[in-house]
Amino acid sequence: MEKTRVLEIETMSINKQILLELYDRLFEAFGPRRWWPAESRFEVIVGAILTQNTAWRNVEKSIAQLKAKNVLSPESIYNMPVKELAALIRPAGYYNIKAERLKSFMRFLYNGYGGNLNRLLGTEMASLRKELLTVKGVGPETADSIILYAAEQPSFVVDTYTNRILYRHHLIPDDASYDIIRDFFMDRLPQNTALYNEYHALLVYTGKTFCSKTKPKCLQCPLQGLNQ
DNA sequence: CTCCAGGATA
DNA sequence: TATCCCGGAG
Numbered sequence: 082m083e084k085t086r087v088l089e090i091e092t093m094s095i096n097k098q099i100l101l102e103l104y105d106r107l108f109e110a111f112g113p114r115r116w117w118p119a120e121s122r123f124e125v126i127v128g129a130i131l132t133q134n135t136a137w138r139n140v141e142k143s144i145a146q147l148k149a150k151n152v153l154s155p156e157s158i159y160n161m162p163v164k165e166l167a168a169l170i171r172p173a174g175y176y177n178i179k180a181e182r183l184k185s186f187m188r189f190l191y192n193g194y195g196g197n198l199n200r201l202l203g204t205e206m207a208s209l210r211k212e213l214l215t216v217k218g219v220g221p222e223t224a225d226s227i228i229l230y231a232a233e234q235p236s237f238v239v240d241t242y243t244n245r246i247l248y249r250h251h252l253i254p255d256d257a258s259y260d261i262i263r264d265f266f267m268d269r270l271p272q273n274t275a276l277y278n279e280y281h282a283l284l285v286y287t288g289k290t291f292c293s294k295t296k297p298k299c300l301q302c303p304l305q306g307l308n309q
Numbered sequence: 310c311t312c313c314a315g316g317a318t319a
Numbered sequence: 320t321a322t323c324c325c326g327g328a329g
Contacts, residue, residue, distance in 0.1 A: 116314090117314090128314085129314075130315095131314095132313085132314045132315085133313095133314080133315040133316065134312095134313060134314085134315045134316080134324090134325095135313055135314080135315085135325085135326080135327090136312080136313040136314085136326090136327070136328070137313085137314060138313095138327080138328075139313085139326060139327055139328085140314080142326095142327090171325090171326070172326060172327075173325090173326075173327095174313090174324080174325040174326040174327075175315090175316095175323095175324045175325050175326085176324090176325070176326080177324075177325090178316085178317085178323090178324055178325090179324090179325095182316085217316090217317080218315095218316070218317080219316085220315060220316045220317085221315090221316095222314075222315060222316090223314090223315070223316080226314070238314080240314060240315085241313090241314090241315085242314085281314085282314095285314060289313090289314095293312090294311090294312075295311085295312090
């Protein structure tokens, strides 16, 4: 066997251990995050679209308004005028674009799956991901959030925090793409929905609390010293 | 002022 | 690659 190949395998093995240690440190420090906070799988999907580049607390206001009007359902949103929908989700920001995105998702759901959410979410993971990525307004992070937290299938969710934390611990290069980072986890961790669920939630909590873009609190971070 | 469970467009 | 979308909290 070539020497470079041997080194690749050793690096892979070391990084596996680091990813497990990373998880263990965070879980030990913070415990289970109980994601995704939603009452239904449909609510997860709506939340996943509304939370794009938006603080969750603002999404909660929008979800609450949809519930108050009793329109948090595929058929209601499918049939609702887009302007009316935009007004209801206003607190989430980007409300015109997000209203269009919710509508486009519902058209996708009705056109391809007869409005049957179970049928969509029951699709095998790789196919489901490709399908979701055809929806205008659903990018890789939103697709993986839907797969992991609504369909409960093991697709690792990557976000800005994931990127930053791995980069700061020298596990990925500065310019690593979404799919490279996703594969970095999925090639080294067991394909386990509960693990991916908790892992992403812990990374987000850590990113917010310690690994902020400016003024990170490295000295107090549970990941201090990980991978040198 | 910056930042936030991003994605589309030119 | 840069710009736009946008309210709300710190």
